[in-house]
């Protein structure tokens with residue numbers, strides 16, 4: 001029996017099924033109850049992810065209050081999350097009993113979409129953390145990220161994400177090294193899984209460092225200020241800031257840790273770990289990060305909420321677009337607003353001048369936008 005292809009030691013002519021059977025990953029043409037659950041749940045999650053992130057992108061596009069660097073990064077995060085929703089939806093149409101029908105190229109496309117989009121999302125979270133760190137620490141220097149820099153940063157994020165997704169297809173696969181194939185992705189090398197997981201753990205530690213420094217800095221600064229301002233107000237701001245920072249980091253940990261641990265276990269060749277049993281849950285959890293991102297980064301912004309309401313009102317009742325919404329009971333703050341409210345004493349992000357708009361680029365809060 002001829003196992004190898006034109007290149008000695010390689011298995012280019014083999015089907016996807018061959019690699020799945022070799023890795024011990026289940027592949028079958030029949031629909032099992034589990035497949036119905038995975039595919040329908042996955043489709044539901046990806047549709048919600050897509051809609052939520054489209055809403056954020058439209059809001060940033062139409063409201064000129066959001067035409068500032070930090071919002072371009074938030075918009076780009078929404079674009080990456082939208083992309084991961086699309087990649088996940090694509091996966092749902094190419095998994096379960098459909099996997100066996102895939103050509104190797106189709107399988108690589110499916111994986112590349114997932115890997116690139118999730119990498120783009122994680123890199124955006126890192127960029128947002130670093131941008132916040134930069135702006136908060138350089139507040140007094142009027143340092144402002146130029147639009148050109150943001151565009152370069154966004155291009156870098158996408159370039160890196162697409163590269164990271166394409167790396168296995170370009171050669172870091174196991175078609176010529178069958179012994180090192182992973183279990184969860186039977187045509188990927190185990191070492192790539194470890195590499196990806198380590199890179200993400202590194203990203204996470206940078207995020208923790210950036211947000212910890214922001215938190216310590218603001219607390220220190222507000223302690224000095226609180227001699228002049230009300231203690232209660234100070235405590236409230238520090239508490240809110242802590243809530244936002246732990247929410248950002250907590251959601252990241254909850255969504256990504258199980259998947260990263262699984263990638264490490266598979267990558268390190270743990271045979272008794274039953275990685276396949278948990279794979280789908282961990283992937284859907286990582287996908288859920290693309291759903292919680294708009295909630296923690298955008299939906300908590302009062303201006304953003306008002307814009308969403310306007311967009312949704314426009315969609316529901318065209319012609320009633322001029323209606324003004326008062327969100328009196330819903331004063332939620334973004335990290336920037338919290339930091340700024342502390343820097344400005346009691347003025348709670350309403351009374352800062354435009355010189356500060358590199359921290360919280362809202363300008364004044366009159367109702368006359370656009």
Ligand SMILES: CCCCCCCC/C=C\CCCCCCCC(=O)OC[C@@H](O)COP(=O)(O)O
Pocket residue numbers: 026094095096099111114115118184185188192193196258259260262263278279280282283286
């Ligand atoms: C296991 C959770 C992984 C969360 C992180 C995913 C992002 C990883 C990016 C690059 C690392 C290499 C890819 C590792 C494989 C990830 C698992 C996966 O892609 O599952 C799809 C799977 O269900 C489809 O089931 P079938 O193969 O059709 O039967």
